[in-house]
Amino acid sequence: MIVVFANQKGGVGKTTTTASIASILAKQGKKVLAIDIDPQSNLTSGFGFDKSRDYLSIYEVLVHNIDVAEVFVVSDINENLHLIPSKIDLAGAEIELVSRFSREKILKEKLESVKNVYDYILIDSPPSLGLLTLNALVASDGVVIPVQCEYYALEGISQLVKTVDLVKKSINNDLEIFGVVMTMFDARTRLSSEVVIEVKNFFGTKVFDTIIPRNVRISESPSYGKPIDLYDPASIGAKAYEKLTQEFIERMSKYGRMSNYGEK
Secondary structure (H helix, E strand, O other): OEEEEOOOOOOOOHHHHHHHHHHHHHHOOOOEEEEEOOOOOHHHHHOOOOOOOOOOOHHHHHHOOOOHHHOOEEOOOOOOEEEEOOOHHHHHHHHHHOOOOOHHHHHHHHHOOOOOOOOEEEEEOOOOOOHHHHHHHHHOOEEEEEEEOOOOOOOOHHHHHHHHHHHHHHOOOOOEEEEEEEEEEOOOOHHHHHHHHHHHHHHHHHEEEEEEEOOHHHHHHHHHOOOHHHHOOOOHHHHHHHHHHHHHHHHHHHHHHHOOOOOO
């Protein structure tokens, strides 16, 4: 199952959610490939990857036609978790790829050789709807949309939904919105609750039951190069992501049966 975590709005917990679910799945014995396709490389840093050395990344996969098998690294945090890192060179990839034939299908084609090796391939996309995100959408079975519990939560989401629909109709007929994750929920404010209601009115049953709270330990964990489940397993943030991951597994199982995918 290939899943992209997408939202063109930054700061919504997209990378944290990708990293947390990937880590928890790996801890449960699932074979996971995490792909950082964001030039900011936050997922790469969040897994403790040393970016000070020279290394191959998703940039070389997309631009220089390097095979995925030559690029992924085994994460230090769990041998079941493999990472295709990103780096700043990726910022210019969209310009470099603009003249390439079928440029929106490059990642999909590159993942063909490894997609059956993993139980889950999780892609962290950039906060934009450009060619990098388009490649991720074309390569994926579905999308998970993290939405922050703030006033402008739905701003721009309709454009993302339109983009998903367009990709589904024109390039990737199997693409679905697998779910919406509410993040950074502050129980002390009425606004957070109102935003959850608004998002549920918009997305209905697509919204995950588990809501991720605003939690300082979640915010701290990336600077230590660890997902929250490893940085502070007892925190309310870690417990919320554990619960979300179980819900994610159940939902992916349902979609897997519908599309002839299945857990190995």
